[in-house]
Amino acid sequence: MTRILRLTLNGRARADAVADNLLLIDYLRDAARLTSVKQGCDGGECGACLVLVDGSPRPACITLAAQCEGAKVETLEGLSGPGGALSPLQRAFHERLGAQCGFCTPGMVVSATALLRKTKRPDEGAIRAALEGNLCRCTGYVKIIDAVQTAAAEMAADQTAEAAG
Amino acid sequence: MNAPARTATRAAGTRTPLVDGIEKVTGRARFTADLAGDAAVARILRSPVAHGVIRRIDTTAAEALPGVLAVVTGADCAHPFGVLPIAMNEYPMARDRVRYRGEPVAAVAAVDAATAARALKAIELQIDPLPAYFTATEARAPDAVLLHDDKPGNVEREVHHVFGDPDAGLAEADLVRTATFTCAEINHAQMEPHAAVAEWVPGREELIFHSVTQVPFYTHKHLARCLEMDPAKIRLVKPFVGGGFGSRTETLNFEIIAGLLARRTGGRVALVLSREETLISHRGRPETEVTLALGMRADGRLTACKAEVVMRGGAYAGYGIVTILYAGALLHGLYDLPNIRYDGYRVYANLPPCGAMRGHGTVDVRHAFETLVDRMAHELDLDPFTVRRANLLEAPLFTPNGLMVNSYGLPDCLDRVEAASGWKERRGKLGPGRGLGMACSHYVSGAAKPVHWTGEPHAVVALRLDFDGAVTALTGAPEIGQGSSTMVAISVADTLGIDVGRVRVVCGDSATVPKDNGAYSSRITFMVGNAAIGAARNLRTELAQAAAAKLEADPADIDCAGEVFSVRGSAQSQLTWAEVVAAALAVDGPITVKGSFTTPEKAQGGGHRGGAVGSTMGFSYAAQVVEATVDVDLGRITVDRVWVALDCGFAINPLAVEGQIEGSVWMGMGQALMEETRYAEGLPLHASLLEYRVPTIADSPPIEVHIVESVDPLGPFGAKEAGEGALSGFPPALAAAVADAIGLDMDALPLSPDRVLEALVAKRRAAQRAKRREDA
Ligand code: FES
Ligand code: FES
Numbered sequence: 001m002t003r004i005l006r007l008t009l010n011g012r013a014r015a016d017a018v019a020d021n022l023l024l025i026d027y028l029r030d031a032a033r034l035t036s037v038k039q040g041c042d043g044g045e046c047g048a049c050l051v052l053v054d055g056s057p058r059p060a061c062i063t064l065a066a067q068c069e070g071a072k073v074e075t076l077e078g079l080s081g082p083g084g085a086l087s088p089l090q091r092a093f094h095e096r097l098g099a100q101c102g103f104c105t106p107g108m109v110v111s112a113t114a115l116l117r118k119t120k121r122p123d124e125g126a127i128r129a130a131l132e133g134n135l136c137r138c139t140g141y142v143k144i145i146d147a148v149q150t151a152a153a154e155m156a157a158d159q160t161a162e163a164a165g
Numbered sequence: 166m167n168a169p170a171r172t173a174t175r176a177a178g179t180r181t182p183l184v185d186g187i188e189k190v191t192g193r194a195r196f197t198a199d200l201a202g203d204a205a206v207a208r209i210l211r212s213p214v215a216h217g218v219i220r221r222i223d224t225t226a227a228e229a230l231p232g233v234l235a236v237v238t239g240a241d242c243a244h245p246f247g248v249l250p251i252a253m254n255e256y257p258m259a260r261d262r263v264r265y266r267g268e269p270v271a272a273v274a275a276v277d278a279a280t281a282a283r284a285l286k287a288i289e290l291q292i293d294p295l296p297a298y299f300t301a302t303e304a305r306a307p308d309a310v311l312l313h314d315d316k317p318g319n320v321e322r323e324v325h326h327v328f329g330d331p332d333a334g335l336a337e338a339d340l341v342r343t344a345t346f347t348c349a350e351i352n353h354a355q356m357e358p359h360a361a362v363a364e365w366v367p368g369r370e371e372l373i374f375h376s377v378t379q380v381p382f383y384t385h386k387h388l389a390r391c392l393e394m395d396p397a398k399i400r401l402v403k404p405f406v407g408g409g410f411g412s413r414t415e416t417l418n419f420e421i422i423a424g425l426l427a428r429r430t431g432g433r434v435a436l437v438l439s440r441e442e443t444l445i446s447h448r449g450r451p452e453t454e455v456t457l458a459l460g461m462r463a464d465g466r467l468t469a470c471k472a473e474v475v476m477r478g479g480a481y482a483g484y485g486i487v488t489i490l491y492a493g494a495l496l497h498g499l500y501d502l503p504n505i506r507y508d509g510y511r512v513y514a515n516l517p518p519c520g521a522m523r524g525h526g527t528v529d530v531r532h533a534f535e536t537l538v539d540r541m542a543h544e545l546d547l548d549p550f551t552v553r554r555a556n557l558l559e560a561p562l563f564t565p566n567g568l569m570v571n572s573y574g575l576p577d578c579l580d581r582v583e584a585a586s587g588w589k590e591r592r593g594k595l596g597p598g599r600g601l602g603m604a605c606s607h608y609v610s611g612a613a614k615p616v617h618w619t620g621e622p623h624a625v626v627a628l629r630l631d632f633d634g635a636v637t638a639l640t641g642a643p644e645i646g647q648g649s650s651t652m653v654a655i656s657v658a659d660t661l662g663i664d665v666g667r668v669r670v671v672c673g674d675s676a677t678v679p680k681d682n683g684a685y686s687s688r689i690t691f692m693v694g695n696a697a698i699g700a701a702r703n704l705r706t707e708l709a710q711a712a713a714a715k716l717e718a719d720p721a722d723i724d725c726a727g728e729v730f731s732v733r734g735s736a737q738s739q740l741t742w743a744e745v746v747a748a749a750l751a752v753d754g755p756i757t758v759k760g761s762f763t764t765p766e767k768a769q770g771g772g773h774r775g776g777a778v779g780s781t782m783g784f785s786y787a788a789q790v791v792e793a794t795v796d797v798d799l800g801r802i803t804v805d806r807v808w809v810a811l812d813c814g815f816a817i818n819p820l821a822v823e824g825q826i827e828g829s830v831w832m833g834m835g836q837a838l839m840e841e842t843r844y845a846e847g848l849p850l851h852a853s854l855l856e857y858r859v860p861t862i863a864d865s866p867p868i869e870v871h872i873v874e875s876v877d878p879l880g881p882f883g884a885k886e887a888g889e890g891a892l893s894g895f896p897p898a899l900a901a902a903v904a905d906a907i908g909l910d911m912d913a914l915p916l917s918p919d920r921v922l923e924a925l926v927a928k929r930r931a932a933q934r935a936k937r938r939e940d941a
Contacts, residue, residue, distance in 0.1 A: 029199075034192070035192070035195065035196075035199035036191075036192025036193075038196070038356075038357075038407075039198065039358065039437075040356050040357065040358065040407075040440070040854075041358075041440045041853065041854045042439050042440045042441055042853055045440075045853060045854040045855050046356065046440075046854050048356060075192065076190075076191070076192035077191070077192045080191055084191075086187070086190065086191070090190040090191060091190075093189075093190045094182050094183075094186040094187060094189075094190045095182050097182065097183070097186075097820050097821065097823075097824045098190075099183075099186060099189040099190055100183075100408075100646040100647070100648070100824055100828065101189075101355075101356065101357070101405075101406065101407045101408040101645060101646025102186075102188070102189025102190075102194050102405060102407070102646060103196065103355075103356040103357045103407030103408060103646075104356050105189050105190060106192055109190065127862075128862050128863050129863070131862045132861050132862055132863045133861075134862070135356065135854060135859060135861065136356065136862075137353075137354055137355055137356045137408050137410070137828075137832075137859065138356075138408055138646055138824075138828050139824060139827060139828055139831075140827040140828045140830060140831025140832075140834075140865060140868055141831070141862040141865045142827040142831075142865075142867065142868050143823075143824055143827065144862070145862070
């Protein structure tokens with residue numbers, strides 16, 4: 001069976017005919033051509049495919065596209081700022097070498113974005129807990145933690161500056 | 166060559182984010198599977214049997230299915246391939262005989278995944294089973310069926326090397342100890358599953374091939390060979406690659422299969438392997454048994470070493486000969502140890518082929534060596550640091566097996582981690598269940614003799630300068646996340662005195678870049694870095710001439726720093742980069758120069774058989790301290806903290822060097838704590854990331870990195886490798902920490918909870934037995 005799926009994808013409304021059993025990852029990669037959503041495992045084990053569905057990280061490889069009816073879906077492509085400016089997390093992952101090969105990076109930045117939207121200044125334990133479902137084989141996670149902390153500090157400083165201004 | 170002084174205006178030595186990093190954090194980076202688009206979907210049919218004779222493959226029904234575009238089998242490729250020219254014994258799809266469960270026997274391309282899956286089911290396959298062997302011991306039994314007829318005893322290669330007089334050395338020792346260590350087979354588990362996107366261009370009969378490879382040039386070669394094509398008709402493109410660690414250091418069967426299918430369909434084919442198939446493609450570190458005897462004097466001085474190493478290599482040759490040679494060769498080069506005997510056996514078994522994995526050949530042997538040294542230090546009541554310091558080398562030197570050592574930062578590494586970890590003050594005072602352990606390690610900066618010897622330089626970098634004023638660096642060095650393109654950009658920018666951002670690095674497309682042997686044996690920084698500097702010097706010469714003509718000075722007196730040209734010693738006349746580029750281009754149009762690097766003859770190892778393996782221009786050296794806590798009820802080890810120091814000669818990009826050291830120490834931790842492949846009658850039981858457990862962020866400790874710079878005389882800016890040397894120190898440092906924490910000596914890797922509990926029970930029983938004997 002196919003149906004019309006309506007959702008908001010990276011801030012834009014979309015409608016697509018999708019099969020009932022179409023996985024969200026295949027919808028995002030093949031129909032929407034959002035190839036930041038990576039397939040790193042055979043289902044639910046690595047976090048490379050994480051996307052935000054109504055703000056919460058979800059593995060797109062074990063989510064049906066149809067489950068996202070009416071939802072707000074965000075992928076890494078949608079997390080940059082106005083004019084494509086790097087978000088603080090993107091910039092920190094780049095500048096602090098949170099990404100080596102970059103294959104886990106989309107899922108990492110998605111998880112970390114969800115964390116920083118909830119928790120302004122997470123401690124190291126909170127970062128570890130939030131990213132536990134994201135495997136990385138390159139970094140040993142050291143610079144990933146550093147990147148998240150750097151971004152959190154920068155965002156907090158910006159807010160203070162805004163409040164003061 | 167002298168290392169540059171670290172200054173704000175020098176690119177070399179400055180922490181530099183990766184030049185291809187923006188793509189990775191924005192999602193614009195395209196990896197191979199991202200290029201599939203509307204390509205036909207390819208799938209592989211794999212053998213359900215571990216060893217057997219193929220009686221029949223019938224593809225008629227599969228070919229007749231609507232939507233099936235092509236079916237290929239072993240009959241479509243009669244050329245064996247393999248990374249070593251002397252040991253090519255693998256076909257992209259089995260012909261006549263299958264030798265491991267999961268070996269490809271046929272493949273299909275279809276309009277979609279569902280049709281491809283149906284086509285696989287429709288292939289009729291009949292295999293008569295043969296006896297199969299899953300351990301090295303079974304495979305070496307006298308009556309075992311041979312996997313390969315030309316290899317009696319199922320031994321792919323035996324190595325027997327004796328240097329000095331090991332027997333006399335042991336006789337001189339105050340303490341001789343022997344132990345056998347068993348290290349589980351492990352896999353790279355790089356995060357990106359294998360994939361190839363192949364496009365046949367009908368009419369021109371050309372193949373455009375995208376793959377996840379670390380060795381585009383080898384894959385190019387093997388595609389041409391197996392498809393019987395003129396290499397000029399193949400274009401090999403390496404897109405972004407999601408990690409390697411050795412998993413893609415040789416051409417893999419799926420790559421050739423994708424090429425065969427593309428040609429058969431006359432179009433684009435995407436072959437994206439599942440995680441399970443990626444794990445079965447394997448090429449990981451073999452299960453290895455190391456029996457080691459060491460002699461030590463009362464002051465900690467090592468007198469001799471005898472090592473016997475048996476590796477279960479899997480069903481095909483792969484890198485096997487190199488692996489078993491590395492295991493012996495790198496017993497040398499870390500300590501001053503003149504008497505070494507090495508006996509190595511690489512054995513075939515009916516399992517997926519092993520290959521090269523980070524720290525190739527050296528990790529399990531180093532684990533055994535350092536662990537036994539630690540135990541002997543304990544017995545002799547010596548501090549483990551004291552023992553290491555009693556056995557240091559003095560560079561420059563050649564080791565007994567002919568390896569060249571020009572720089573040796575191990576003493577500094579020892580001092581740095583000893584101080585940083587608070588070793589002297591804290592060891593033995595951490596409380597119950599907690600301990601500190603240390604170990605040392607080293608690794609080559611590029612194999613001095615390439616696998617495919619052609620007589621060409623080891624590396625070539627070309628530079629182009631045109632009207633836009635950008636410097637384009639063309640390199641075949643495959644960027645796979647390790648930062649090689651950034652290293653090239655820095656080396657060029659530093660040599661020219663320009664911004665890193667002015668250098669545009671193009672890598673990984675055979676249509677534009679010079680050939681490069683690939684990303685393996687930590688060769689790129691040393692070889693490609695030197696070639697990049699050479700190319701930049703040649704460009705600098707041309708620019709200096711143009712600048713000198715304008716400034717009416719001697720070209721030898723022209724300096725360029727911060728993109729400004731000036732005459733040395735004169736504060737007056739200066740020219741901008743744009744002015745000098747315009748003047749230089751006016752001479753003869755756009756400029757193309759190149760630089761190359763060839764390893765010196767004396768770096769190429771000893772004259773004995775197999776003596777080229779292990780030979781290199783320089784070794785990285787590392788020391789590390791691991792702090793761990795052991796829960797004796799659960800057998801669970803927690804790594805609390807790691808201090809590591811690595812001598813990389815000179816850190817061209819300290820940010821990337823740190824990242825490489827952290828990643829390699831952490832990968833050693835995975836092997837030490839939890840990673841292992843497991844098979845039931847050849848069936849992989851570890852074929853997912855749940856079963857093949859790698860450490861999560863929650864399992865991973867803080868790693869404090871210290872960079873030591875010994876400034877190698879031949880290295881680019883003095884640099885050596887940084888991405889492998891620290892790995893093999895982790896497992897023995899952890900074993901030592903466990904021994905320190907709970908007095909338990911472990912002879913097997915990984916130190917998983919079941920093994921820890923087993924060892925604790927065995928120890929308790931042994932103590933009870935000893936007590937009963939005493940009582941009686
Ligand atoms: S691809 Fe979704 S969790 Fe691995
Ligand atoms: S950066 Fe390579 S897997 Fe994380």
